[in-house]
Amino acid sequence: MTFKPKIVPLGDSAVLVQFGDEIELATNQRVRALANLIDVSSTSEIIETVPAYATLLVHYDPLILSYAQIKNYLLVKMAQVADNQARKPRRIEVPVRYGGESGDDLESVARHCQLQMEDVIRIHSEKIYTVFMMGFTPGFPYMGKLDDAIITPRLKTPRTRVPAGTVAIAGSQTGIYPIDSPGGWQLIGWTPLQLFSPESESPFLFSPGDEVKFIVEK
Amino acid sequence: MSLEVVDVSGLVTIQDSGRKGWRRFGVPTSGPMDAFAFRAANKLAGNPNECAVIEIGLSDATFQIMQDCVTAVAGVGYKLSIYIWEFPLWSSFFVRAGWKIRFNKTDDGMWAYLAVSGGIQTHPILGSRSTYLRGAFGGFEGRQLQAGDVIKTVSLSHSSPEIAARTLPEEARPVYTQNQTINVIMGPQANYLTDESIQTFLSSEYSISLTSDRMGYRLEGPALTHRDKTELISEGMTFGAIQVPSNGQPIVIMADGPSTGGYPKIGAVASADLPLLAQCVPNQSRIRFRETTVTKAQEKYRAVFEGLQKIVPDE
Numbered sequence: 363m364t365f366k367p368k369i370v371p372l373g374d375s376a377v378l379v380q381f382g383d384e385i386e387l388a389t390n391q392r393v394r395a396l397a398n399l400i401d402v403s404s405t406s407e408i409i410e411t412v413p414a415y416a417t418l419l420v421h422y423d424p425l426i427l428s429y430a431q432i433k434n435y436l437l438v439k440m441a442q443v444a445d446n447q448a449r450k451p452r453r454i455e456v457p458v459r460y461g462g463e464s465g466d467d468l469e470s471v472a473r474h475c476q477l478q479m480e481d482v483i484r485i486h487s488e489k490i491y492t493v494f495m496m497g498f499t500p501g502f503p504y505m506g507k508l509d510d511a512i513i514t515p516r517l518k519t520p521r522t523r524v525p526a527g528t529v530a531i532a533g534s535q536t537g538i539y540p541i542d543s544p545g546g547w548q549l550i551g552w553t554p555l556q557l558f559s560p561e562s563e564s565p566f567l568f569s570p571g572d573e574v575k576f577i578v579e580k
Numbered sequence: 581m582s583l584e585v586v587d588v589s590g591l592v593t594i595q596d597s598g599r600k601g602w603r604r605f606g607v608p609t610s611g612p613m614d615a616f617a618f619r620a621a622n623k624l625a626g627n628p629n630e631c632a633v634i635e636i637g638l639s640d641a642t643f644q645i646m647q648d649c650v651t652a653v654a655g656v657g658y659k660l661s662i663y664i665w666e667f668p669l670w671s672s673f674f675v676r677a678g679w680k681i682r683f684n685k686t687d688d689g690m691w692a693y694l695a696v697s698g699g700i701q702t703h704p705i706l707g708s709r710s711t712y713l714r715g716a717f718g719g720f721e722g723r724q725l726q727a728g729d730v731i732k733t734v735s736l737s738h739s740s741p742e743i744a745a746r747t748l749p750e751e752a753r754p755v756y757t758q759n760q761t762i763n764v765i766m767g768p769q770a771n772y773l774t775d776e777s778i779q780t781f782l783s784s785e786y787s788i789s790l791t792s793d794r795m796g797y798r799l800e801g802p803a804l805t806h807r808d809k810t811e812l813i814s815e816g817m818t819f820g821a822i823q824v825p826s827n828g829q830p831i832v833i834m835a836d837g838p839s840t841g842g843y844p845k846i847g848a849v850a851s852a853d854l855p856l857l858a859q860c861v862p863n864q865s866r867i868r869f870r871e872t873t874v875t876k877a878q879e880k881y882r883a884v885f886e887g888l889q890k891i892v893p894d895e
Contacts, residue, residue: 370767370768371765371767371768371848371874372765372767372768372816372817372818372821372845372848373765373818373820373821373847373848373849373850373851373874373877374765374848374850374851374874374877374878374881375818375851376816376818376848378768378815378816380768383812383813384813385813397604409600409601410600410601410602410603410604411604412603412604412815412816412839412840413604414813414814414815414816414840415813415814415815416813416815417815417816418816419815419816419817419818421603421818424851424877424878424881424882425881425882425885425886428875428878429874429875429878430875495604495814495840496604496605496606496840497606497814497816497838497839497840497841498606498814498838498840499606499714499715499838500602500605500606500607500715501605501606502606504814540606541715541716543714560705560706560715560717561705565605565706566605569605570604
């Protein structure tokens with residue numbers, strides 16, 4: 363179903379384009395298509411765009427553009443955007459050591475899903491995920507969607523510290539903690555890959571729209 | 581050219597105008613808590629708007645200037661002394677090598693900005709010198725300043741004492757008070773809360789919790805009630821967004837706040853009023869929220885910042 367996007371203000375220096383309210387690949391592709399179109403044609407009037415699951419947030423400078431002007435600009439761009447405008451996805455392979463100390467919740471996830479731990483690992487690593495959006499901490503990819511068989515709610519009480527590289531799941535999403543931070547997701551494994559290298563030419567391992575495949579490391 | 585941190589007991593960091601273009605990767609902009617005072621300090625020091633300065637927060641701090649230069653200080657909540665004299669804030673000064681600049685905390689505000697002519701010169705990360713404490717990068721080694729730190733400043737080929745001794749007149753500054761009414765643009769998820777809660781939010785007095793920091797100001801006051809869902813799927817956020825988590829106590833996202841979030845946003849603070857809110861002292865200030873429109877908020881924002889431009893023209 364195509365949902366007619368709505369443009370609403372978030373304060374006086376950002377506007378939110380709402381494409382839907384569900385985690386759906388098709389909706390997310392429309393979000394990223396608009397983000398890409400704005401990025402290639404953007405002038406200094408637009409500070410940056412933040413694509414999320416089903417919305418695009420556009421930050422602008424109210425000393426240069428009024429709300430009416432940014433709204434008109436977005437209406438023009440939305441008329442130009444084609445649904446296939448999203449970039450061709452990159453495929454990134456992520457080696458994971460499942461379970462053990464860094465995957466502390468693997469056992470309770472298996473119990474919750476009434477599966478063996480091996481099944482959770484197999485199901486989690488079989489699917490190719492899409493990076494729907496990034497947020498929370500620098501370089502954190504929100505990926506999905508998980509197979510229904512391993513959907514598990516987030517923890518009741520978040521941990522105060524989750525180490526960098528920890529692979530986790532929550533609801534229908536999976537993610538990787540790029541830096542040591544608090545975290546409320548279920549921890550199932552660990553990857554040696556560095557997701558955020560502030561001094562590097564390309565500081566982030568992932569970008570929104572990437573495809574990700576987890577590879578089981580013994 | 582440098583300045584030395586002699587003594588600090590508060591939250592003192594290096595901030596420039598913020599880290600732009602990385603929010604889609606989950607990197608907050610950081611930057612000053614009070615963008616008006618930040619910009620005024622740079623203008624008074626003869627600097628471009630985006631120059632890095634020292635943000636002094638929460639408590640006392642003392643710096644020593646290592647060479648003759650022009651500095652400027654703007655902000656609220658401090659008594660300023662340079663060498664042996666007391667000076668008003670919102671002014672620029674010609675400072676001699678070896679002189680000390682002292683900030684003594686008072687209870688009428690939170691943040692002050694020390695700009696040095698030419699700007700602070702630390703190594704930029706992702707295009708910015710702003711400190712992001714949780715990410716432990718930017719500014720000076722990604723951390724708060726400590727006694728003994730030596731901060732590099734730019735070497736100016738000419739000293740320009742003529743820009744010293746300028747003051748931003750009081751009528752050009754916003755009215756900072758601890759009994760503040762803050763304008764809010766409502767939405768985009770105000771409809772996640774009951775009509776009664778919207779009324780409560782716009783008619784009650786709130787204070788700021790002591791657990792607040794550069795990431796967010798937690799409001800204490802009447803709790804708000806969600807109609808049904810207490811969470812949405814994550815989406816972009818902005819400095820000033822007012823989220824309402826499941827406990828019903830609103831949180832205003834501040835400079836180091838995350839770039840995305842999943843709690844309903846009842847609205848966002850008008851940009852012109854963010855400095856006023858930032859300067860409200862936890863547990864002491866009394867805050868009320870008033871609804872405004874985007875158009876009115878943008879007009880006020882332009883008036884405030886263009887006023888600054890007129891009074892302190894570029895060099």
